[in-house]
Amino acid sequence: MxxxxxxxxxxxxxxxxxxxxxxxxxxxxxxxxxxxxxxxxxxxxxxxxxxxxxxxxxxxxxxxxxxxxxxxxxxxxxxxxxxxxxxxxxxxxxxxxxxxxxxxxxxxxxxxxxxxxxxxxxxxxxxxxxxxxxxxxxxxxxxxxxxxxxxxxxxxxxxxxxxxxxxxxxxxxxxxxxxxxxxxxxxxxxxxxTPTSVGIVDTEMAPADVIRQSSEYVRALCEATFEMAPEVVLEGQVDARTMGIPVHLDYVMTELLKNAFRATTETFLAARQAKKGPATITPITVTLASTPSHVSVRIRDAGGGIPPESMAHIFDYAYTTVKSGGEDANSAGGEDITDVSAGAMQSSMGTLAGLGYGLPLSRLYLGYFGMSSLDIVSLWGHVRKAHD
Structure with missing residues (x-):
């Protein structure tokens, strides 16, 4: 035996x-x-x-x-x-x-x-x-x-x-x-x-409702970190419906909005310190568009874009442009970021600077069923005004 x-x-x-x-x-x-x-x-x-x-x-x-x-x-x-x-x-x-x-x-x-x-x-x-x-x-x-x-x-x-x-x-x-x-x-x-749900799947998911929930959470994070935050403006076909898993969309929107909130707020604070730029922080605009086959969500922010040298790396794991102290690092790891978890929690609510897995994971979530994609377009150096 x-x-x-x-x-x-x-x-x-x-x-x-x-x-x-x-x-x-x-x-x-x-x-x-x-x-x-x-x-x-x-x-x-x-x-x-x-x-x-x-x-x-x-x-x-x-x-x-x-x-x-x-x-x-x-x-x-x-x-x-x-x-x-x-x-x-x-x-x-x-x-x-x-x-x-x-x-x-x-x-x-x-x-x-x-x-x-x-x-x-x-x-x-x-x-x-x-x-x-x-x-x-x-x-x-x-x-x-x-x-x-x-x-x-x-x-x-x-x-x-x-x-x-x-x-x-x-x-x-x-x-x-x-x-x-x-x-x-x-x-x-x-x-x-709900009348439209089967387990975690919602046959008539309302993206606008999920986006509002994500926005409220990220806004609280941003205010805790910077003591201010931009508004989120929803526009377009806000009554659009689609089949999906709300918790997945919530994760993706939270990650994307964390980037948008942080970049917009930091750009505004830098402009105010330099005594130039708008007098108030520019809102983040989320536009929904619906077709018979899919729903598109576009996020526009006033964060000044992504540096050209960083664009090729935005979907790399552990790549982040934020040091543990908050300033840009343009690094995928190494001496600038010694503790990725500390960087994620750089203040009491500092998850605005995440693990560097936000974008690649968001792309995996959206593409899991082979029906969605994530595209990032950067206008480097352009600071969007409220009327843009």
């Missing part, structure tokens, strides 16, 4: 038995699409039935270990000196542990089985909340040991997969929560069921 146990644990990857990992790697993950999520989740605005919950649970239980196993293999393929970095090791072992825990759960056959499963699923979501900043620390420390193109390719694959894992997990958690709250009206659901 002891000999058998040693045999099964001798060959392991980040603590996971090799045989368990190999079996999962023999399977292929199924593509995630919005229509598929809707078809699996029931009718919009209606609480999921027990059959829907069990179908979603079985799909989630089958799909997540396959995706987690591929991430474990991806971390195992890193160069030795990179893979032994403590931050990267931490994330790799987290993926391995999550894979092992989910793989060992017995097949879900009843709603009681699902209750146990969602507890493990919620733990996975919570445990993986800090994966991005932890990875960013690791790769900043290992930049000299791995080609920047290879780092970008690794992170694109890892973070794209992370989005898919979270979509699957959060969709099932949302369906289960709304089903429970419909059976027990005294139980508060963390997910609000």
């Amino acid at each position: 002891a000999s058998s146990l040693r045999q099964t644990t001798r060959f392991a990857v980040f603590g996971v038995p090799m045989g368990m990992l190999t079996r999962a790697l023999e399977q292929t993950p199924r593509p995630i699409t919005l229509p598929y999520l809707l078809a699996q989740g029931g009718r919009p605005g209606e609480p999921p039935t027990p059959d829907v919950i069990l179908r979603s649970a079985k799909y989630t239980q089958q799909e997540l270990p396959v995706r987690l196993a591929r991430r474990v293999r991806q971390f195992y393929s890193l160069p030795f000196i990179v893979g032994t970095n403590p931050y990267i090791q931490e994330v790799a072992r987290l993926y391995a542990s999550s894979f092992e825990h989910l793989s060992e759960i017995k097949p879900i056959e009843t709603l009681e089985d699902n209750d146990h499963f969602v507890n493990e699923l919620q733990k996975l979501v919570d445990d993986h909340a800090e994966v991005v900043p932890t990875l960013s620390r690791g790769f900043m420390e290992c930049g000299e040991y791995m080609d920047s193109v290879k780092i970008t390719n690794f992170l694109n694959a890892a973070l794209h997969s992370r989005i898919g894992i979270r979509i699957i997990a959060e969709q099932h958690l949302a369906l289960t929560a709304t089903a429970k709250s419909s059976r027990n009206t005294d139980e508060m659901s963390p997910v609000r069921l």
Whole structure:
């Protein structure tokens, strides 16, 4: 017996038995699409039935270990000196542990089985909340040991997969929560069921509502950092509707607006110190335009644009033009930015200067379903006036 146990644990990857990992790697993950999520989740605005919950649970239980196993293999393929970095090791072992825990759960056959499963699923979501900043620390420390193109390719694959894992997990958690709250009206659901929603998907998402919510949050950050903030003006087809995941749009808009708020405010303060420029801070204008096939969102700010030498790097991971002290660095890491997390929290609410992952992650979120894109146009040196 002891000999058998040693045999099964001798060959392991980040603590996971090799045989368990190999079996999962023999399977292929199924593509995630919005229509598929809707078809699996029931009718919009209606609480999921027990059959829907069990179908979603079985799909989630089958799909997540396959995706987690591929991430474990991806971390195992890193160069030795990179893979032994403590931050990267931490994330790799987290993926391995999550894979092992989910793989060992017995097949879900009843709603009681699902209750146990969602507890493990919620733990996975919570445990993986800090994966991005932890990875960013690791790769900043290992930049000299791995080609920047290879780092970008690794992170694109890892973070794209992370989005898919979270979509699957959060969709099932949302369906289960709304089903429970419909059976027990005294139980508060963390997910609000609307007449147009199916789990985390909204079939009639209003981008303007999401943008207003993001704007309020970023405005509070900006005021806490600079003691002032520009207004956000919404214009165009503000009643536009589209199918999407509101939390994804909220993330993207928050990241883009953080950049716009910071640049606009810093440019205004510099002009005021030089005793030139407008007397009041210029608003940020967000324009919505709707067609039968898509909704476009355009953000215009008075931040003076992006320096030409920085434009080629704006989608590079960990690239930022902000030092931990707040001034421009035009650096992708190194001596100007010694602690990316400190730079993100340079004041009590200083997330205006983020990890340098905001734009590349935003592009991944928008492009996940292959239907959206993110384009940045810079008018370097142009300071937009209120009437522009």
